[in-house]
Amino acid sequence: MSDAMSLKSTALTALHESLGAKMVPFAGYNMPVLYTNLIQEHLAVRNSMGVFDVSHMGEVYITGPNAYNLVEYITSNDVSSLYDGRIQYSCMPNDQGGIVDDLLVYRYNQEMFLLVINASNIDKDLAWINKNNEKFGAAVKNVSDDFSLLAIQGPNAIKALQKLTEVNLSDIPYYHFVEGQLAGLDIIISNTGYTGAGGFELYCQNGDAQKLWDAVFDAGAEFGIIPVGLGARDTLRLEKGFCLYGHDINDTTSPIEAGLGWITKFNHPFTMSEHHLAIKENKPTKKLVGFTLVDRGIPRQHYPICTADGTVIGEVTSGTMSPSLNKAIGLGYVASAHAAAGSEIYIEVRGKLLKAEVCKIPFL
Numbered sequence: 001m002s003d004a005m006s007l008k009s010t011a012l013t014a015l016h017e018s019l020g021a022k023m024v025p026f027a028g029y030n031m032p033v034l035y036t037n038l039i040q041e042h043l044a045v046r047n048s049m050g051v052f053d054v055s056h057m058g059e060v061y062i063t064g065p066n067a068y069n070l071v072e073y074i075t076s077n078d079v080s081s082l083y084d085g086r087i088q089y090s091c092m093p094n095d096q097g098g099i100v101d102d103l104l105v106y107r108y109n110q111e112m113f114l115l116v117i118n119a120s121n122i123d124k125d126l127a128w129i130n131k132n133n134e135k136f137g138a139a140v141k142n143v144s145d146d147f148s149l150l151a152i153q154g155p156n157a158i159k160a161l162q163k164l165t166e167v168n169l170s171d172i173p174y175y176h177f178v179e180g181q182l183a184g185l186d187i188i189i190s191n192t193g194y195t196g197a198g199g200f201e202l203y204c205q206n207g208d209a210q211k212l213w214d215a216v217f218d219a220g221a222e223f224g225i226i227p228v229g230l231g232a233r234d235t236l237r238l239e240k241g242f243c244l245y246g247h248d249i250n251d252t253t254s255p256i257e258a259g260l261g262w263i264t265k266f267n268h269p270f271t272m273s274e275h276h277l278a279i280k281e282n283k284p285t286k287k288l289v290g291f292t293l294v295d296r297g298i299p300r301q302h303y304p305i306c307t308a309d310g311t312v313i314g315e316v317t318s319g320t321m322s323p324s325l326n327k328a329i330g331l332g333y334v335a336s337a338h339a340a341a342g343s344e345i346y347i348e349v350r351g352k353l354l355k356a357e358v359c360k361i362p363f364l
Contacts, residue, residue: 010055011148011209019227026230027119029056034229041232042323045197049154049220050228056119058144063112070136071113074129075105076255078265082107087175087192090263091255092128093271098251100128102243106177118245148209150202152216157199160220183215194233196240235320238329241290241361247301248288248317248331257284287339290361293328295354304348305332313338316347322363329363
């Protein structure tokens, strides 16, 4: 079987193809990376609104009397701070000092949580959750193949979506969710996103995905709504300094090294919590930093980060030409001595050292 034949489709794959999207393999799915022009798609989200099909993301329900205890043990953030209808960004530490995945934790109630995980990690995450669940006995249900997910992002998203629902979207704070009717469909309406441009993520049953897509585009027509591919999703998240699993965090990186101390709370035991606490107390030897290029060029993953004399001090994890800022930006790990904002570093691009400067993130 060819790779193309083995790729999964979302409920909207045929629609994307009919719109002329450039389709690429991503996390085992056939996904739209670009519809027309990356800069146009990126700026539409920053300045007005755009829609992403991110139905490849994974959804796992954790339920039962020990649901809370399982979620608390496998995630690094403070689950006790959650209340019904609140969402938390977190990560699942592994037993090697790294990260299994980063995720969103949705709390319905003390005995019901929804974990939204990365598509490329669904099988790995499930294996990890089930392994740890042996001592808790919660019910773990993978519903990833049942849900479609549209991310409607941008400053005008709320105005367009409000036409489709009697739910007062302004009453849903950032990182909160409700279940309600939107476009006449049963929807999980989530005030979240991966762009930093504002907006909502809408979960629906696969059979409702086309109707939801059409309704959203009708409502957004006056705002110049357009479909947006994964290419712009990456440039948008990078401008905000959001980590991407497999690039900026992985099985070997500690959340403390990745600047994710804010989602790593030590008021409860979690997997290898003592290990990560020791890194925090002793100061990490490397840190994830943002940087902008001074010289012309574009940084890419795995490019060496060096000092002026070519000594390697780290590695680029993400890089792009920022459409909003019109300059090259990136993330990378460097030895802690070079991590302060304003530090001069160099990116090795095809044997040439390009000057860059460490800066605070987000870039925008």
